[in-house]
Amino acid sequence: MEQTVRDVITRLGVLQDVAVLCADTDLYDAGMSSHASVKLMLSLEDAFDIEFPDEALERETFASIEAITRTIAGIQASE
Numbered sequence: 001m002e003q004t005v006r007d008v009i010t011r012l013g014v015l016q017d018v019a020v021l022c023a024d025t026d027l028y029d030a031g032m033s034s035h036a037s038v039k040l041m042l043s044l045e046d047a048f049d050i051e052f053p054d055e056a057l058e059r060e061t062f063a064s065i066e067a068i069t070r071t072i073a074g075i076q077a078s079e
Contacts, residue, residue, distance in 0.1 A: 001069050008043045023066040037062045050075045
């Protein structure tokens with residue numbers, strides 16, 4: 001799952017050097033904008049065939065690869 005998240009981020013081109021980022025690196029500190037996070041969310045929904053619930057639509061959900069994978073795993077477990 002983490003690799004798929006990294007692949008989506010790379011494909012969108014919202015960050016440089018995604019491969020060298022630690023899973024807990026703050027993506028906003030690494031250069032991701034709020035606009036890019038929306039594009040990322042939509043692309044992740046497509047990649048994982050999920051929909052982020054309203055309560056997950058906050059900055060912390062997309063703050064790191066680790067946070068994203070944890071959220072996606074929770075969504076998938078609840079389906």
